[in-house]
Amino acid sequence: MITALPQPLKITLLVHDLSSRGAARWAASRPFLLYHALTALGHGVEILGFNFGGEPPEAAIAQQFPLTVLPGAKLPQFFRDAGAMRRHIHGDLLYPLRPYLSSLGLALWHRWHTGKPVILDIDDWVLGWHGGDELRYPTSVKQLARDILKPDGALRDLEHPLYLRWGEKLVKRADAVTIHSQFLQDRFGGAYVPNGKDTERFNPEKCDRLASRQRYGLEPYRVLMFPGAPRPYKGLEDVLMALDHLNHEDLRLVIVGGSPYDDYDQELHRRWGRWLIQLPIQPTAAMPEIVAAADIIVIPQRDTPVTRAQFPLKLTDGMAMAKPIIATQVGDMPKLLGDTGFLVQPGEPEAIAQTITWIFNHPEAAQAAGQRARQRCIEHYSLTAMSQSLATVLAPFTP
Numbered sequence: 117m118i119t120a121l122p123q124p125l126k127i128t129l130l131v132h133d134l135s136s137r138g139a140a141r142w143a144a145s146r147p148f149l150l151y152h153a154l155t156a157l158g159h160g161v162e163i164l165g166f167n168f169g170g171e172p173p174e175a176a177i178a179q180q181f182p183l184t185v186l187p188g189a190k191l192p193q194f195f196r197d198a199g200a201m202r203r204h205i206h207g208d209l210l211y212p213l214r215p216y217l218s219s220l221g222l223a224l225w226h227r228w229h230t231g232k233p234v235i236l237d238i239d240d241w242v243l244g245w246h247g248g249d250e251l252r253y254p255t256s257v258k259q260l261a262r263d264i265l266k267p268d269g270a271l272r273d274l275e276h277p278l279y280l281r282w283g284e285k286l287v288k289r290a291d292a293v294t295i296h297s298q299f300l301q302d303r304f305g306g307a308y309v310p311n312g313k314d315t316e317r318f319n320p321e322k323c324d325r326l327a328s329r330q331r332y333g334l335e336p337y338r339v340l341m342f343p344g345a346p347r348p349y350k351g352l353e354d355v356l357m358a359l360d361h362l363n364h365e366d367l368r369l370v371i372v373g374g375s376p377y378d379d380y381d382q383e384l385h386r387r388w389g390r391w392l393i394q395l396p397i398q399p400t401a402a403m404p405e406i407v408a409a410a411d412i413i414v415i416p417q418r419d420t421p422v423t424r425a426q427f428p429l430k431l432t433d434g435m436a437m438a439k440p441i442i443a444t445q446v447g448d449m450p451k452l453l454g455d456t457g458f459l460v461q462p463g464e465p466e467a468i469a470q471t472i473t474w475i476f477n478h479p480e481a482a483q484a485a486g487q488r489a490r491q492r493c494i495e496h497y498s499l500t501a502m503s504q505s506l507a508t509v510l511a512p513f514t515p
Contacts, residue, residue: 123515124158128207130223131163132216132274134185135170139213140177143400144429146239146296147213149312151181153502157510164204166197166218168274176399188218190272198222202229209513210234214242215283218274224289233513236290237309238300241425243284246277248421253278294509296427297448303425307509311427312502315494317401318436323408332395334409337368338476340442341410343403344430345373346381349423351416351444356388357465358472367472369414372406373397407437412475412482415443419462423447435493438486440475442468452497456489 131147134140139147147163154161163181166188173183184204188197201222210232212219223234243251254260263271270276284304287293293306301308329335340359346352352371359367370393374381385392398406407413413434417423424447431452434441441457443449450459458475460467475482495501 124160125209125510125514126160126162126207127154127209127211128205129161129163130205130210130212130219131165132214132219133168133170133188134163134165134173134183135167136172136174137170138167139165140173140183140185142174143177143180144403146237146311148177148181149499149502150211150213150237150506152314152499153309153312153506156499156503157507159510162206164201166201176401188274191274194218194274198225202226208232209510211237213237214240215280215287216242216274217279217283220283220286220290224286233291234289235292235294235509235513236287236306237294238287238304238306239296239311239427241300241303241422243277243280244420244422244425246280251277251281291513292509294506297425298451299421299425299447307505309505309509310497310502311429311432312499313429313432313436313493313497315436315490315498318404318407318433320408320438320490323405323437325408328405328409332370332406332409334368334370334393336366337393338364338366339368339370339410340412340414340472341370341372341407342414342416342430343372343407343410343433345375345397346371346384347375348380349418349420351418351462352384352414353388354416354463354465354468355414356384356391358469359388359391361465361469362472367391368393370395370410372403403433404437407433407439410434410437410439412472413437413439413441414468415441415449416460416468417444417446417449417462419444419446427452432493432497435489435497438483438490440482440486441489442471442475453489454492456485456492458485 129147131139139145151161164184167185168188186201210223212223220236227234263269287304294309295301295306355369369391372395415428415431443457444462445459446462458471
């Protein structure tokens with residue numbers, strides 16, 4: 117049960133990129149989970165962000181959430197856009213997401229003018245995608261001058277890794293920090309706020325498993341599912357090699373959506389098309405019935421600094437839907453699953469194959485593990501649990 121705070125706040129969520137290639141590509145991304153958890157506490161929430169030349173937010177997201185999206189230009193024109201954004205900020209408290217200069221930097225600038233407190237949320241180690249602490253820039257004065265002075269210079273882009281590094285140095289200036297993984301807490305400190313799952317919507321009792329399998333053409337198969345888009349670090353190649361090893365004609369790996377960045381999913385089809393079924397990208401509302409069609413959920417993350425920082429939302433999809441889950445011992449996944457899932461070392465297809473065999477040979481034990489996973493998700497990783505964590509974080513800022 118959620119207990120609202122004595123006096124509600126008006127909270128402004130500040131997002132670096134609210135285009136459909138950024139946070140506004142799907143309704144289960146961190147800003148929208150925070151919105152649901154904060155409004156459940158009785159707070160008023162507005163969501164502000166920039167669009168740096170991408171497509172506008174998905175229509176369903178624009179209709180569901182109170183968004184203000186302003187154009188974002190490259191530097192130095194961005195300073196004009198940042199000034200325009202400040203005029204749309206109405207919150208008593210600013211809640212920027214990730215240490216971008218366009219989110220955290222803007223929030224700190226606004227605090228300097230108004231005194232409004234700033235809580236920073238960090239849900240990914242963005243600098244890790246660019247070499248992390250090994251990043252070396254610039255490599256020469258010539259490179260620096262070129263990147264600053266040329267009209268298309270790299271330093272005109274707010275997403276340049278140098279600015280991400282600067283943004284990380286500003287983290288300690290926030291009044292509070294929230295994170296969702298041990299890796300991020302070790303790096304930045306802050307309070308743990310899990311990604312909350314709507315366990316009422318993701319409820320196996322509300323889905324017809326057989327009807328879902330028929331609807332998506334999965335009825336003839338034993339289905340392993342990764343309910344997301346493929347990327348190299350997600351380890352799907354290890355699952356496909358496990359299926360090669362088992363060589364059972366009725367096994368399939370189902371992935372949902374495709375990579376928006378490259379042709380990685382096409383490469384998977386070229387090598388393992390025999391085992392793959394790829395569903396098109398689906399609205400968030402359709403995901404419970406899709407997950408209901410699976411026999412096993414697989415989250416086979418590779419071990420990298422970036423994956424150690426993550427809280428895989430697809431893991432709690434499977435937990436909430438009471439599915440047997442095969443995951444790797446990477447980051448927080450062992451802690452998230454506890455004794456409710458089946459853990460293997462990353463990069464070990466044979467271990468995945470053995471676990472698949474065990475699950476199908478022991479259906480009652482596998483089903484019991486799935487039920488424990490759902491109960492664990494309700495207790496620790498539901499929207500209610502997320503709201504309770506946020507209530508503690510916000511208490512010092514509440515009149």
